[in-house]
Amino acid sequence: MTIDIQRVTGGAGGEVLLIKGSEKTAVYDAGMAYCAERLVDNIKEALQGKSLDYVLLSHTHYDHLGGIPYLRQEWPDLKVFGAAYGKQVLERPGALKRIRNLAENAAKRYMGPDAPAPEYNDEDLRIDKVVGNGDVISLGDRTIRVYETKGHTNCSLTYFIEEESILFASESTGVYEGNGKMHPSILTSYQEVVDSIEISRAINAKHIYSPHYLLIEDSAVAGYWDLCRSAADEYKDITLSLHKKGLSIEEIIEAQRKRWRTSYTKEEQPSLAFEINARAGVTAIIKELA
Numbered sequence: 001m002t003i004d005i006q007r008v009t010g011g012a013g014g015e016v017l018l019i020k021g022s023e024k025t026a027v028y029d030a031g032m033a034y035c036a037e038r039l040v041d042n043i044k045e046a047l048q049g050k051s052l053d054y055v056l057l058s059h060t061h062y063d064h065l066g067g068i069p070y071l072r073q074e075w076p077d078l079k080v081f082g083a084a085y086g087k088q089v090l091e092r093p094g095a096l097k098r099i100r101n102l103a104e105n106a107a108k109r110y111m112g113p114d115a116p117a118p119e120y121n122d123e124d125l126r127i128d129k130v131v132g133n134g135d136v137i138s139l140g141d142r143t144i145r146v147y148e149t150k151g152h153t154n155c156s157l158t159y160f161i162e163e164e165s166i167l168f169a170s171e172s173t174g175v176y177e178g179n180g181k182m183h184p185s186i187l188t189s190y191q192e193v194v195d196s197i198e199i200s201r202a203i204n205a206k207h208i209y210s211p212h213y214l215l216i217e218d219s220a221v222a223g224y225w226d227l228c229r230s231a232a233d234e235y236k237d238i239t240l241s242l243h244k245k246g247l248s249i250e251e252i253i254e255a256q257r258k259r260w261r262t263s264y265t266k267e268e269q270p271s272l273a274f275e276i277n278a279r280a281g282v283t284a285i286i287k288e289l290a
């Protein structure tokens with residue numbers, strides 16, 4: 001079987017995939033704001049006159065939704081699907097400000113210190129249609145099932161194309177780096193990450209797209225969820241053992257940075273985002289399990 005899913009990513013750090021059905025078209029995530037113009041061009045070229053109907057939002061982090069306002073300009077009828085919690089997040093001024101700060105930081109990181117700040121209206125970052133467990137989105141000849149998979153954020157979703165058994169793995173379950181390496185992405189809860197890994201495993205997908213990495217080689221699919229589990233466990237164990245030894249949050253973050261921040265993640269994730277994520281994850285695990 002050939003998988004007709006196109007990579008339409010506009011620039012480093014925020015992957016976007018185009019899924020075409022017989023009736024509707026969708027992108028999985030919307031990438032970063034700094035490269036959204038190229039994203040729009042890539043999608044237009046791939047759609048050849050058809051319009052873009054849906055965004056399937058994995059979660060509300062800035063590197064997954066930054067392109068939405070730019071997509072709305074091109075396709076005003078665009079409908080953005082996301083979690084109920086994500087809809088609330090995007091109504092909070094503090095969250096919108098943080099997204100903007102990270103978008104500005106990423107523009108400088110990827111385009112140079114003189115990069116202009118991305119221009120968009122906060123209200124365009126909204127979720128139009130809330131989806132959760134049991135919901136199904138039809139593209140005509142492709143049916144997409146939705147699963148709630150928390151742990152990276154409370155709004156993290158997994159999407160699964162039933163006809164071709166393709167799963168778009170939630171960042172809660174981890175970020176694959178290739179060569180059997182997995183990067184854990186625990187932010188809100190270790191237990192929720194474990195639950196999300198097991199929910200995803202049970203779907204028994206034949207093909208897996210990992211966040212930021214994209215399509216996993218067929219040979220890595222069978223061991224994928226075990227790899228997610230061991231990365232999450234190691235991250236949790238490092239946190240708890242250093243906490244027990246009396247190390248501070250800062251020192252534990254530094255240890256996690258040494259363990260996980262490889263050249264791959266440096267390219268995919270600016271240092272500020274790593275720092276924010278590690279602080280959230282380490283703090284959550286201590287609160288949850290220590």
Ligand SMILES: [Zn+2]
Nearest residue numbers: 059061152171
């Ligand atoms: Zn994220």
